[in-house]
Amino acid sequence: MLIKNCKLIDREGLVDILIQEGKIAKIEAGMEYSGEILDAQGKDVLPGMIDVHTHMREPGMTHKETIETGSMACAKGGVTTYIDMPNTNPATITVEALEEKRRLSEEKSIVNFGFNFGGSLDNNSDEIRRAQNIVATKVFLNISTGKMLIENDEVLGEIFEASEKVMVHAEGEMVQKAIDFARKYNKKLYLCHISQESELELVREARKDYKEIYVEVTPHHLFLNLEEQTQRLRMKPELKPQTDVDAMWRAIEEGMIDTLGTDHAPHTLEEKDAKVTFGIPGIETAMPLMLDAVNEGRLTLAKLVEMYSTKPAEIFNLKGKGRLEAGYDADIIIVDMERRYTLKNEEIVSRCGWTPFDGREVKGRVETTVVNGNVIYSADNEDKFNKINGREVKING
Template sequence: MQHNSLLIKNAKIVNEGRIFEGDIFVEDGLIKKIDTSISAKSAHVKVVDAEGNYALPGVIDDQVHFREPGLTHKATIETESRAAVAGGITSFIEMPNTVPQTTTIEKLEEKFAIASKSSYANYSFMFGGTNDNLAEIKQVDTKTVAGLKLFLGSSTGNMLVDNPDVLEQIFSSTNMVISVHCEDEQTIKNNLETYKKQYGDDIPLKFHPKIRSEEACYLSSSKAIELAKKTGARLHVFHLSTGKETQLFSNKIPLKDKKITAEVCIHHLWFSDADYDEKGTLIKWNPAVKTKTDRAQLWEALLDDRIDVIATDHAPHTLDEKNNVYTKAPSGGPLVQHALVAMFEAFHNGKITLEKLVEKMCHNPAILFEIEKRGFLKEGYFADIILVDPASPWTVNKDNLAYKCGWSPFEGTTFKSRITHTFVNGHLAYENFKYSDQKNGKRLTFNR
């Protein structure tokens, strides 16, 4: 029997700064009613008893690399969106550094066409800026595209935007959110040269944060912020990795009024340079995982609202690719399946409240990108809902990984919490390590 109605009973609902016990009634993919007690009026209603577990809005991940088109030996939109719903991520925004790059309207629409057939989660894509595609940038439909992505560091080869005049023109000519990867190219090149002279290509991983240094990050992010202030652009700085950078951001303005915002990623909140000896290239990211002090300062800035969003920067590579010497091992790793349960560990350890966690992973990405009817548990909103059991431990191993690349930096980690159900647009996409065959992701739209 096809159910187009769903009733979630007995949930601890986490939404807009409160936790309260209640029921959620869903019809035709939308939340119709939230109340303390709702009874099923018909046999056609699917009833799910949450048994006192938490009900959260679906997580919105504002930065992922799903590798399609062109790099599908690492990942595809289908495989990684499936891993995402297993991790409670019901909407994602994917980056433009695929092959070919998403730097024309035509290539952007080709990606949307792929996702419309293959995505388990809701989706949007960033349009990539380069030194020479300003005319294309001006044609982007801001109601149907998440935003603009600029690489101000060498993470992605020839997508580097390093012409100051072009940068200023881009900042001055779009009202879209401009998301930036900030690392100073020349500083990194100089540092790399120093270590190569000493070690050749096989540089010990512990020097990664010295090569992609605090100075490289701060120099680039402070310049981007200066330019945003000069031009009035709407700037979002991705994946802060240093304590020093957190000083560049304000918590004095409500998020909806902020012109300059910041994100931190799971790996910068979880790992530190003390983990390089054990994890090696598996935790090689750009920007680099830095010191324990940096990690503590990132947490502080997250909790006092200088940092607005938690994301993953999910960027899988094959193990063969990662198992190379320093200069040949690519940066990035898979994270969407384990991001939320990792943050629940921080909740269990008293580092963050669930209300704050939901604010940073669900509400704020929706506010920041002006996503229509998502990111909150509200009547009239799309029914993107996750149920989390906070006391059902499980250990990450190869058998329960959903990533195409088949590995995780969290292998061997035991998480106390488990995502039991993920609903995407009212459809049960995932339940206790079992996946639906149906792909119910929709293209995100924006209130702009």
């Protein structure tokens, strides 16, 4: 396929992108091609987004989301690769559970996928060492379901030691604890969904002598605040005062925050309304919200691509991902920065069927999503989704 008339963030003028065997073969202006042609019409063309923090709910909770519906939500949101978290049912804390999730994903996902393994309070460090091609070990220090909240320091130390990279759910003082363990065991540390200015200060201080600390922020901690909280808008970490929201935006501008991760955690509205249930969907609406923020001048398009594509690929050594360059995988999105529309519950493709941003008008839309050289989503086509299976990401090194 040849994608013609592409506007790239790092090149002058319009160029064409030639795709061969699922990879980018060449990028230059005015190419001729006799095969399939997709005309970008001068719109912005970006590498596919990479969301390393998602909860696809399968196996065990498929009434909320399935791998198929979750991957469709990814495609609509311009996410060509997602990394699934381990707190499914059963939890991904054994190699057996990992292989079953791998089998299901190969069968059902229409975008690329990968897996975070889980640390267990029962000390599954041997399972962590046996697990193949995982992105990171996810450790919960504040809250979790099942056997994944680790409060025993000896167990925590063995899990850090067994892992190559560690993702943590750490809030407040637990951020410092995670940093201390990462430094002690010399591990790359990824701090999920940081939401408070005080937590950023801990990172700022730690980075003076330990550089392998990376910070993620979620869209809901950028676009919602504590004053807007309702029972439906409960998640962990909780929404914060506007002063913390403003601090997150400043941290993006300063380069303190490395990545955007949605913490896509769908529940049905029936579940949310029945009792306090933590988690909200987000993968489908992250790009519309962020593209709107680009239009408002809150960040540049280049910064968005860095946070939501290039840096995730670099931090976790995702082979062939995160850039539009020859030799990289043909994971590509076309966005219309001028398109105004309203986010609506009835248009959500995630199985949960709702968004906390229902009724919000945005400017900037994902028009087309290409995964491994195949067009799998087109916003203006009636069928919208071409259900070609994605592939598992490969980890370098």
